[in-house]
Amino acid sequence: MIKRDVVIIGAGSTGLAIAYYLSKQGVKDVTVLEKGYVGSGSTGRCGTGIRAQFADEPTIKMMKRSEENWNKLGEEIGFDFRQTGYLYLLYTEEEIEQYRKMKKLQNSLGVPTEILSPAEAEELCNLIDTSEVKAASYNPEDGKAHPFEVTTGFKKYFQEGEVELKEQTEVNGIKLENGEKWKIVKTTGGNYRTKVLVNAAGGWARNIGEMMGLDIPVTPYRHQAIITEPFKPGRVEPMIISMRHEDAYLTQTERGGIIGGIGTPEDEPPTYEMRETLSFEERVSKAFSSIVPSLKHTRILRHWAGYYAMSPDGNPMLGEYKIPDHYLAVGFSGHGYMMAPIVGEGLARLIVDRKTELPFDYYDPGRIDKGELRESALQMG
């Protein structure tokens, strides 16, 4: 039996960030268990985007702080958080009205979002077809980071520090002992005894909960993404979002490929299926070449699927849940990657100090059981 102070299940961006901030707070015996490799779940399959342009106050506050943390993290563990902005293309008066309201709220919370004219949007990327664009919402502090640089950055950092990262180690049972004080985590790599247990298992959060007799209402929905052949980098810098074209999001990586997907989900039930579909390729090709017409000749190099691990109200479930010292960091509903640095910091605080100044009350998992669902966070991109 291996004794640890904290065991985190899941080495996606969320689990890794929690471990990182716990170690920053001086917690020594932290283990992260991962059934695959770092980022092998939804993190490595994400669209790379990080934004603070949301419609509700708690998420804007969280993301404002998360972007600050992304910067610091990038410097410390060695990856680029490229603040090239998120550019929402707006086509109708209603959309402009909606985004003006959001801009006001965002500005009041310190997020410097601007509403741009089509010409100003074109200055940011002159390949966009702006013939029907009426305005655009732009926050220059939003950006993108390469998930594999991030996960391998954490991994290297842990190799030099005290956090134990156990990849290829699957959890197959959890037992509670001594009046729920001790959690015995059975894995393919031995058994762990811990007081604090964090479920950061993303799409598999429900399976982990079941091992403790809990029903954690997180369901995986397949979302697909693509990357194209590489071109000269720097031509599509912002993350471009278009509601007119299937809520598509696309941007260019540092290496030169166009990465992205479409926001409107496939019409299908929850699934663990990770195969990609031809119908998605059809939809994404139409959407991308409508937004940036010169992409119509572009070849898709890779195409993959990951999960949006959805909570009932589309907002994260963060905090202690039902069993003392059992924490959830799940149900991010498509925003787990971008939120990870602030979720990590906040949850570490909650575990060590039992409190945080962040709006974690809003994300308290108990809300679901009480039927106090929040309004869904803005889903696009």
Add this chain to the structure above:
Amino acid sequence: MRIDDHPIISFPERETVTFSYEGEEVEAREGETIAAALHNEGVVELRKSGDQKRPRGLFCAIGKCSSCLMTVDGVPNVRTCITLAQEGMEVEKQNGFPEISSDAERLEPGSIATKVADLLVVGGGPAGLKGAITAADAGADVIIVDENPFLGGQLIKQTHKFFGSSDQEAGTRGVEIGEELIEGVEEHPNIEAMKSSSAVGIYEEAVGIYRNREQFLKVDAGKTLIATGATEDMITFPNNDLPGVYAAGGIQTLMNVYGVKPGDSVLMVGAGNVGLIVVYQLLQAGVDVEAIVEIAPEIGGYFVHAAKIRRIGVPILTDHKVLEVEGEDRVKRVRIAEHDGAGETIQGTEREYEVDILALAVGLSPSYKLLHHAGSELKFQPQLGGYVPERDERMKTSRKDVYVAGDVAGVEEATAAMLEGIIAGADATIELGIGGKAEDELIAEARDQLKELRAGPYYKELRENLKEVQT
């Protein structure tokens, strides 16, 4: 330079087409690829690579590597080795990663057409052609796609006579077998052949086909036969990416399909059957061959081929390796040396060859990517060339609607590929309820011939490796 006088192949007179390369006019023959036409004009550097901006030229010449990418009519990253030169085309060299296309005309996306067939065959080489004909003869509707602008795969480049223990096709030249099969496919009322068409993915719903660089199609077929062949291997030495370092098969394609001389003098690496045969073909085409360099202590190919080469006077240097290639923007010189059996250079044995072509015949790897995408189980079997699919005795993979045949199922020779094609094509029709007893008999016959072909001590390892992937 054109090959005008060839002892085996005749290159008929064809119309010329004119295209522009970097603003200069270039003449090509109709039915010739951009890369072949440029090579004929002495243009061997086709682009500068993405990151390091190193000169790159042809390598495989059949669309499998990405060495020959150029910008054509404003569209970047076009594989010029499989793209036909057309009148008025504008071809440009890429200097590093290309710009996103300059064609900003908005496309009004329509819906994507779906074609329905009983059997889709991917790859028009010996395995695919035989599979298509066998299934079509049984009454199946067949679509066959190939990325190249011609059918026949590597068969139409084989100027030598086939032999082997099987009586099937023995004594006939590969080119002749190829021509016969192509005719059989093109004239068959049940077969639609799509050249210059790439299968880009095997999805649950359908197979995606990118046709003639302009049309995307879906093919909804009852069964799919993957006969994508193999990709030529590369070895490591300094400057192995310089224009003039060509795959042996790439050289065959230039010479025997397009009638273009690959260069003036060649050093061949690899004394397996491919290396030996291509050396002989180079000599047929009037190209000097300095020597064959073989890293192993023994010649890997058939004795008869090696004996022929030696009789002509081309030395075969066993236990030798390539040290490096020299040249600024193309091959100028190759340095080789003898090694001690463990790969270490024996001092004092270094020598230099002033050649403009270094040909690599260092092995083939099955082109398994579509099978991987389809979800068919793969296994790594080095003696079969690398990753190959598990298959039952009727060439069906673990994904029940997907068959394999030919080199993609394990690198062998064209005769084996054709027999596997017959088995796969016939079984597909039986499973579809089209074929029957006659097809069962074809399968039994082909299986017997395969057994005979793979008999003997030379094929012991092959047989053992095949057993590993048999389900």
